[in-house]
Amino acid sequence: MIDLHCHMLPGIDDGASNLAVAVEMARLAAENGVETQACTPHILPGLYHNSGPQIRAATESLQKRLDEEGVPLRLVVGADAHLAPDMPEKIRSGTIPTLADSRYLLVEPPHHVAPPRLDDAFFRILVAGHVPILTHPERLDWIESHYPAIVRLFEAGVWMQVTAGSLLGAFGRRPLYWAERMLSEGRVHILATDAHGVGRRRPALAQGRDAAARRLGAEEARRLVYDRPAAVIADHPPNRVPAPGFDSRGAYGSMTAAQSREGRGRRSEGVVHGGETRSFRALERRNGGGARSLLDRLRALFSE
Numbered sequence: 001m002i003d004l005h006c007h008m009l010p011g012i013d014d015g016a017s018n019l020a021v022a023v024e025m026a027r028l029a030a031e032n033g034v035e036t037q038a039c040t041p042h043i044l045p046g047l048y049h050n051s052g053p054q055i056r057a058a059t060e061s062l063q064k065r066l067d068e069e070g071v072p073l074r075l076v077v078g079a080d081a082h083l084a085p086d087m088p089e090k091i092r093s094g095t096i097p098t099l100a101d102s103r104y105l106l107v108e109p110p111h112h113v114a115p116p117r118l119d120d121a122f123f124r125i126l127v128a129g130h131v132p133i134l135t136h137p138e139r140l141d142w143i144e145s146h147y148p149a150i151v152r153l154f155e156a157g158v159w160m161q162v163t164a165g166s167l168l169g170a171f172g173r174r175p176l177y178w179a180e181r182m183l184s185e186g187r188v189h190i191l192a193t194d195a196h197g198v199g200r201r202r203p204a205l206a207q208g209r210d211a212a213a214r215r216l217g218a219e220e221a222r223r224l225v226y227d228r229p230a231a232v233i234a235d236h237p238p239n240r241v242p243a244p245g246f247d248s249r250g251a252y253g254s255m256t257a258a259q260s261r262e263g264r265g266r267r268s269e270g271v272v273h274g275g276e277t278r279s280f281r282a283l284e285r286r287n288g289g290g291a292r293s294l295l296d297r298l299r300a301l302f303s304e
């Protein structure tokens with residue numbers, strides 16, 4: 001399996017507190033069946049001042065230690081970057097590292113309050129040519145009041161990452177409900193641990209995969225923890241990656257993202273194209289271009 005979200009680098013956020021914990025987390029991940037692990041510390045201005053070069057150095061240093069200790073885990077860089085309007089610039093400058101230097105990156109919205117201009121912030125990242133992966137939507141306090149906004153982002157091409165532990169009830173009943181609901185609706189691209197230590201939030205991707213398999217079938221469960229994460233690391237364009245969905249119904253799981261998007265086209269046209277939402281018009285104004293040209297750029301991104 002490949003885990004794209006984990007706070008394993010020692011001493012730089014609220015994850016592993018020291019090197020011994022980091023090595024133990026890596027050992028647990030490997031024992032759990034993870035072969036490749038993205039190290040994704042928080043980047044949150046004012047709290048966690050991590051940046052690309054420093055994360056890269058810390059990842060290389062931990063990899064060296066794991067090799068010495070014989071822990072069979074391959075590390076790649078990444079970050080759990082807090083949503084901010086200047087993300088495209090920070091990605092371009094290398095301050096925010098993408099996952100394994102691909103076009104994909106983890107983006108964490110605020111937990112407690114829905115941010116203003118949520119759509120704009122994500123569209124700016126998409127238009128800049130990146131694929132944002134929204135982390136743990138099921139655990140956001142505001143998902144209940146803003147679920148249509150989450151769906152809009154999904155339809156626009158934002159990927160969704162659910163936490164393995166949410167499917168096991170580790171975060172309580174509401175995250176469990178939303179994790180299962182989003183899975184059942186075919187709106188989850190990736191399952192990841194978001195592990196923070198060796199206690200309650202230890203790496204447990206296999207258990208999450210098995211819970212997903214009971215709901216969606218073994219094939220789609222494998223896509224959640226292997227095929228799509230592998231496509232991310234290989235930087236495959238999203239339209240070449242199987243879209244989320246069920247095995248058993250063969251509805252979405254066997255289709256490519258492009259085919260699925262075509263099937264759902266009317267809805268997404270309503271959001272971005274025909275609807276010309278307020279946020280999209282605002283984006284248009286700020287960029288000085290027509291909504292049509294922005295839409296074309298989004299389309300080009302997904303038809304590469």
Ligand SMILES: [Fe+2]
Pocket residue numbers: 005006007080135194
């Ligand atoms: Fe995280």
